[in-house]
Amino acid sequence: MKYRQLGKTGFSVSEIGFGAWAIGAHWGEQSEKDSLEALGAAVDAGVNFVDTAAAYGDGKSEQIIGKIMKERSERIYVSTKTPPLDGPYPPSPYCDPEVRYPEEYLRTNVEERCRMLGVEAVDILLLHSWTRAWNDNPYPLEVLRRLKQEGKILYAGISTPEHDQNCAVDLIRDGWVDVVEVVFNIFEQEPAAQLLPAAVKHKVGIINRVVFDEGSLTGKFTEKTEFGEGDFRREYFSGDRLSRTVKRVEALKKDLIGYEMSLPQTAIKFSLQQEGISTVIPGMRNAWQVKANTAVSDLPDMADDVIEKLHAHMWRKAFWYFG
């Protein structure tokens, strides 16, 4: 496993981190045994960075991570997220930041994150999520600055709203964020335009989420794939979305014929070779997936002509969470 500096935090994080959404909620059946085995295998493989959120099972994902942190002596860096109070998600341009993220709420929520994880202070607290409308009055980030000064959180940032990831660019340039969590993958390459170069310039850590486009970029889906009860992908890939995605993935596979890496390996390497990415956090549900994904760190880089081929598979489909 190779390690990278996470912006200016001083954290040297594994370039493959652990995405802990599915071990908390919304991905159908998931046993705690599998989740703990997956996290244990990740630490064995050198993973020292885990991404979670309050929303992943109302603290369930955080509590499972807390168990592993108690069991293991290795330093494990955790980024977690606080959701805004009731209202549209992601926040709309008409939302008042002081109503969605009042100071008292942020303070109590951070206390709760500490309790769930079993820690004194949160390594990285991200706002889950943001609207560009708040860039000129980033009130919630001012509160997080105070929490940093008080030692309740070590570093702060945002997880981007999917439909306007570039709203983080101003925050990066204006010094409001230590870390930003971004969707970047073979389909969604827009952050390469401005967000990632800005992060490099201003030494802001980048957490790369959804490297597999929620699983499609592992290449395992067919038009007949059915998602289980409680799996959010029933909606995400509903209607003609699954068949359109599968067609795109088939075209990608065709382009990679004769090339020795598997599609999941290619997907992870593609992110790792993009300048500005600090850690890629595939979601992982069992030890097998952990072994497969963490091994990619030690594979040789892809040649420039392969990367160029992958650039052509960018797909401006936007995001599908809400229909």
Ligand SMILES: NC(=O)c1ccc[n+]([C@@H]2O[C@H](COP(=O)([O-])OP(=O)(O)OC[C@H]3O[C@@H](n4cnc5c(N)ncnc54)[C@H](OP(=O)(O)O)[C@@H]3O)[C@@H](O)[C@H]2O)c1
């Ligand atoms: N707004 C936000 O802040 C936000 C949103 C999304 C995600 N995230 C974070 O980013 C992390 C990663 O994103 P994600 O989990 O949504 O999606 P992802 O990483 O694109 O896909 C993860 C899923 O792919 C499957 N998988 C993993 N490794 C595989 C392999 N080697 N071969 C075949 N299948 C494999 C697993 O599901 P199955 O086995 O069930 O197919 C796994 O849950 C999350 O866990 C979370 O920490 C944050």
